[in-house]
Amino acid sequence: xRRPSTIEHMTDDAPAAGTQLPGSIGILGGTxxxxxxxxxxxxxxGYQVVIGSRDAERAAAVAADxxxxxxxxxxxxADAAGADLVVVAxxxxxxxxxxxxxxxxxxxxxxVDCVNRMGFDKQGPxxxxxxxxxSAQEAAEILPDSTVIAAFHHVSSTxxxxxxxxxxxxxxxxxxxxxxxxxxxxxxxxxxxxxxxxYGGRLRNAAQVEALTANLIAINRRYxxxxxxxxxxx
Amino acid sequence: xRRPSTIEHMTDDAPAAGTQLPGSIGILGGTxxxxxxxxxxxxxxGYQVVIGSRDAERAAAVAADxxxxxxxxxxxxADAAGADLVVVAxxxxxxxxxxxxxxxxxxxxxxVDCVNRMGFDKQGPxxxxxxxxxSAQEAAEILPDSTVIAAFHHVSSTxxxxxxxxxxxxxxxxxxxxxxxxxxxxxxxxxxxxxxxxYGGRLRNAAQVEALTANLIAINRRYxxxxxxxxxxx
Numbered sequence: 001x002r003r004p005s006t007i008e009h010m011t012d013d014a015p016a017a018g019t020q021l022p023g024s025i026g027i028l029g030g031t032x033x034x035x036x037x038x039x040x041x042x043x044x045x046g047y048q049v050v051i052g053s054r055d056a057e058r059a060a061a062v063a064a065d066x067x068x069x070x071x072x073x074x075x076x077x078a079d080a081a082g083a084d085l086v087v088v089a090x091x092x093x094x095x096x097x098x099x100x101x102x103x104x105x106x107x108x109x110x111x112v113d114c115v116n117r118m119g120f121d122k123q124g125p126x127x128x129x130x131x132x133x134x135s136a137q138e139a140a141e142i143l144p145d146s147t148v149i150a151a152f153h154h155v156s157s158t159x160x161x162x163x164x165x166x167x168x169x170x171x172x173x174x175x176x177x178x179x180x181x182x183x184x185x186x187x188x189x190x191x192x193x194x195x196x197x198x199y200g201g202r203l204r205n206a207a208q209v210e211a212l213t214a215n216l217i218a219i220n221r222r223y224x225x226x227x228x229x230x231x232x233x234x
Numbered sequence: 235x236r237r238p239s240t241i242e243h244m245t246d247d248a249p250a251a252g253t254q255l256p257g258s259i260g261i262l263g264g265t266x267x268x269x270x271x272x273x274x275x276x277x278x279x280g281y282q283v284v285i286g287s288r289d290a291e292r293a294a295a296v297a298a299d300x301x302x303x304x305x306x307x308x309x310x311x312a313d314a315a316g317a318d319l320v321v322v323a324x325x326x327x328x329x330x331x332x333x334x335x336x337x338x339x340x341x342x343x344x345x346v347d348c349v350n351r352m353g354f355d356k357q358g359p360x361x362x363x364x365x366x367x368x369s370a371q372e373a374a375e376i377l378p379d380s381t382v383i384a385a386f387h388h389v390s391s392t393x394x395x396x397x398x399x400x401x402x403x404x405x406x407x408x409x410x411x412x413x414x415x416x417x418x419x420x421x422x423x424x425x426x427x428x429x430x431x432x433y434g435g436r437l438r439n440a441a442q443v444e445a446l447t448a449n450l451i452a453i454n455r456r457y458x459x460x461x462x463x464x465x466x467x468x
Contacts, residue, residue, distance in 0.1 A: 126438055169466035173449065201452035204360055208445035215407065215443060216465075218435035223468045230464040231450075232403035234457045 021187055022110070024048040026075075026083030028098060029090030031062045034114065037160025038087060038152060039063075043070030045191035052080025069163075081105040085184070087112045087152070088139065092128065095135060099142045107145040110181045112188075114152035116213040124218055127211030134207035136175065149176040149185045150206040151197070153213055156226040160192065167193050170228035173200030173209050198231050255421055256344070258282040260309075260317030262332060263324030265296045268348065271394025272321060272386060273297075277304030279425035286314025303397075315339040319418070321346045321386070322373065326362065329369060333376045341379040344415045346422075348386035350447040358452055361445030368441035370409065383410040383419045384440040385431070387447055390460040394426065401427050404462035407434030407443050432465050 025042050027035045030051035043049045048071040053059035059074030066072040080086070081102045090098055092115050099106070115135040117128040132138035136150035151174040159165045172189035174197045176182045186197030200209060212229075219227040259276050261269045264285035277283045282305040287293035293308030300306035314320070315336045324332055326349050333340070349369040351362040366372035370384035385408040393399045406423035408431045410416045420431030434443060446463075453461040 123436060123438070125435075127442060175449075198453065199456045201359075201449045202357060204357070205445070205448045205452065208361065208442035209449060211439070211442035212446060214439045215409075215435045218439065219432065219465060219468060222433045225467040227468055228466040230466055231453060232462040232464055233459040234453060234461055 021184060022047065022084035024050060024083040024085075025188075026050045026052055026080035026086045028052045028077045028080055028086060028088050028102070029094075030074075030080065030087075031058055032089060032091070033157035033161065034152070034155065035087075035089035036062060036065075037155065037157040038089065038114075039072055040066055040069055040161055040163070041192045042188075043072045046070065047191065048083075049073070050075050050080040050083050052077040078102060078105065085110045085112065085188075087114060089114055089152075091115075092117045092130070092135060096138060096142060099139055103143055103145075106143055109146050110149060110184060111139060111143055111146045112149050112151050112185055113139045114150070114155075116153055116210055118214060118217070124221065125214040127207075127214050133204065134210050136203050136206040136210070140203055147176070147178045147181045148203065149174060149178075149181050150200075150203060150209060151175070151185050151189065153210055154216055154229055155192065155195075156228065159226050168195055168228065169230060170195045171231045171234075172197045173229070173231075174198065175200045175203055175206045175209060177202055198234055255418060256281065256318035258284060258317040258319070259422075260284040260286055260314035260320045262286045262311045262314055262320060262322050262336070263328075264308075264314065264321075265292055266323060266325070267391035267395065268386070268389065269321075269323035270296060270299075271389065271391040272323065272348075273306055274300055274303055274395055274397070275426045276422075277306045280304065281425065282317075283307070284309050284314040284317050286311035312336060312339065319344045319346065319422075321348060323348055323386075325349075326351045326364070326369060330372060330376060333373055337377055337379075340377055343380050344383060344418060345373060345377055345380045346383045346385050346419055347373045348384070348389075350387055350444055352447060352451070358455065359448040361441075361448050367438065368444050370437050370440040370444070374437055381410070381412045381415045382437065383408060383412075383415050384434075384437060384443060385409070385419050385423065387444055388450055388463055389426065389429075390462065393460050402429055402462065403464060404429045405465045405468075406431045407463070407465075408432065409434045409437055409440045409443060411436055432468055 056076040063074035140148040189197030297308035374382040423431030
């Protein structure tokens with residue numbers, strides 16, 4: 001079940017810097033629906049997953065739910081940040097404070113921001129405006145010594161966390177400045193059966209990808225669906 | 235070739251207000267690539283298309299290119315605005331001024347805004363920020379007596395305007411407040427063979443749909459594609 005540690009089509013050569021797939025994945029805020037769903041799929045694909053939470057005991061309790069799926073442990077967010085690659089799945093409210101606190105632990109790592117800045121009112125979902133433009137750009141400002149990638153915004157946590165769902169029709173848009181890191185996360189996306197990871201542009205174009213979650217929620221409500229995106233002609 | 239004038243599944247009853255498909259479609263800025271591509275597909279589906287331009291002679295010359303496809307004429311934008319339904323396909327630069335000038339002619343009509351607010355620099359495409367939040371919201375502010383719908387942002391003008399392309403893998407996201415008008419534009423989208431029109435949320439969620447064009451351009455450049463969107467599970 002353990003994944004190969006380098007990208008398969010590169011095995012003829014020494015792996016390029018940054019292209020190694022992670023052995024362990026920490027998920028900050030991993031006890032929420034998005035974090036749990038990703039934990040399930042990453043663990044099933046053979047990664048060692050550390051679910052992080054403000055409350056280490058709660059993280060351990062959630063991790064126990066996935067004992068039969070693969071290697072999933074629970075820890076405080078600060079310990080989950082020690083993994084090879086770190087996914088940020090916290091609510092937007094605590095995003096900046098947590099990353100500021102954990103910046104030293106995240107130095108030199110790929111940090112995958114999948115935070116959706118969503119608000120809801122009587123008219124339904126909408127994207128919350130943030131000073132940096134997007135959650136991912138905010139992360140990049142706070143973490144200049146990490147490689148920030150934006151991805152996994154549009155996954156349905158319901159489908160991800162349902163063990164009966166064997167395939168998910170979904171392309172994961174992966175945004176970032178570092179091509180090797182984008183490749184790593186593109187490959188990580190294939191841990192979700194049926195999904196592809198597709199480069200979606202630079203971080204300055206992350207705002208609309210994050211905000212599009214509001215449209216997908218509106219679609220879900222209108223059509224009683226778990227809508228996802230596919231990119232055609234790719 | 236003439237389309238039925240009411241939505242088929244409603245033929246048992248009198249048509250609800252606003253659900254009638256248009257007989258004629260005016261395309262403001264219709265001599266540009268997006269406008270030409272839409273003109274081709276709308277005309278092929280049996281609509282009477284009026285290509286609008288600042289320069290009526292230029293509009294007539296472009297319309298002549300589509301004489302074999304269907305009913306396509308050229309006119310000044312002010313005359314194209316007299317059609318049953320009006321599509322706005324101008325560059326963002328002239329958007330507000332043109333709609334302000336034509337507001338009286340657009341009263342009571344469905345106005346479909348498909349303007350992409352795009353800029354390009356050395357790093358590639360990006361979305362231009364606008365005070366109203368989106369081009370569609372700007373149109374709605376300028377045209378309080380029209381029914382503004384946002385749609386057709388992600389169509390590849392290259393594929394649309396290529397007569398050899400018989401099917402386009404594409405869902406057209408259709409945003410607006412008025413459900414009947416959304417339905418009309420959903421149906422209009424099916425003039426593009428292979429395409430579906432799908433409700434994509436309220437106009438306040440149009441900004442990210444417009445801006446996502448930058449991501450699709452980035453995808454096109456990386457993968458040498460004419461990328462489009464499909465919404466899964468709908």
